[in-house]
Amino acid sequence: MAVEIAVTGANGRMGREVLGIAVDRQAVEVAFAVNRSPVDEPIAGVEIESADRFEDLLAARSPDAVVDFTGPASSTAYAAHCADHSVAFVTGTTGFDEADQTALADASEQTALLHATNFSRGIAALRRAVTQAVEALPGYDIEVTETHHNGKRDAPSGTANTLIDDIEGVRTDIDDRVHGRVGEAPRSSGEIGVHARRAGDIAGEHEVLLAGNNETVSLCHRAGDRSIFAIGAIDAAEWLAEQPPGRYDFFDVIDDT
Missing domain, CATH: 3.40.50.720 (NAD(P)-binding Rossmann-like Domain)
Known part of the structure; x- marks a missing residue:
């Protein structure tokens, strides 16, 4: 049926x-x-x-x-x-x-x-990978960047907010979402950087960047359609x-x- x-x-x-x-x-x-x-x-x-x-x-x-x-x-x-x-x-x-x-x-x-x-099943896999990476890299700085088409209404996207929720569920020391930066804006402890970009007809891109200890890890997903x-x-x-x-x-x- x-x-x-x-x-x-x-x-x-x-x-x-x-x-x-x-x-x-x-x-x-x-x-x-x-x-x-x-x-x-x-x-x-x-x-x-x-x-x-x-x-x-x-x-x-x-x-x-x-x-x-x-x-x-x-x-x-x-x-x-x-x-x-x-x-x-x-x-x-x-x-x-x-x-x-x-x-x-x-x-x-x-x-x-x-x-x-x-x-997206790929985003589901990304969420699990991000959680594991955040658990394995305590204290690393984290930035989340998302890009969508120019008609997208909400910013950050729902997916970006979900990724941030996942990260904050692991990193209890993070309590400040900083949306973009301007002027003098050195990074502070407890901060997660959030960046939303809108351009063209992009279906959806999400990246989580972890940096510390002289290394970086970038986890990303791009939707082709x-x-x-x-x-x-x-x-x-x-x-x-x-x-x-x-x-x-x-x-x-x-x-x-």
Whole structure:
């Protein structure tokens, strides 16, 4: 049986990618797709509905999972509707604040919910490698640099913030995120440098630099195309559709498939 998915933000960069991958995957069918602003032409052969109809479409077409790449306000609203209808919810939306995270946690009590700031398997491997490197190199200076296309809204990216969270989980002496430098700015203890660059149509680049003891270690990931994120999100939707209510992350998918 094919897994039926619904797609939000269908006319966005990631929405279009998700639809393109989904229609080509034999094990997946698109139940419906929605977008907040009108879309006159089908995307990947799928007619795009108004986001105002999202809850009605959930009830009428009963997808197994929803894949969401929108914004914090719309994403939390979609998650609440999915919880009410027991539909699994996968979101790659970033920029959630504390209240948004609480809303996602509440939704996960009623349905399976997976949030990831990045659905690349390479980024998952990078996160694990960074954690190991930070553990092995105590006291080294650390800088995180990320680069994205010129339309990227949040800075630093959600992936960069996740990498920093991972680093701070190991290095309890780091308690100051310094975003860029200007003027006289010698490095202080407890600091992690964070740099966000925006240019062209770059899909995503992330580098973690560790320096100390007369040596440097650089761990990086470059996405050649954003389709890798769509592939991972659909992998997550297929997996999540079979899970009980709860909060999941992309490592759960990778470690079980």
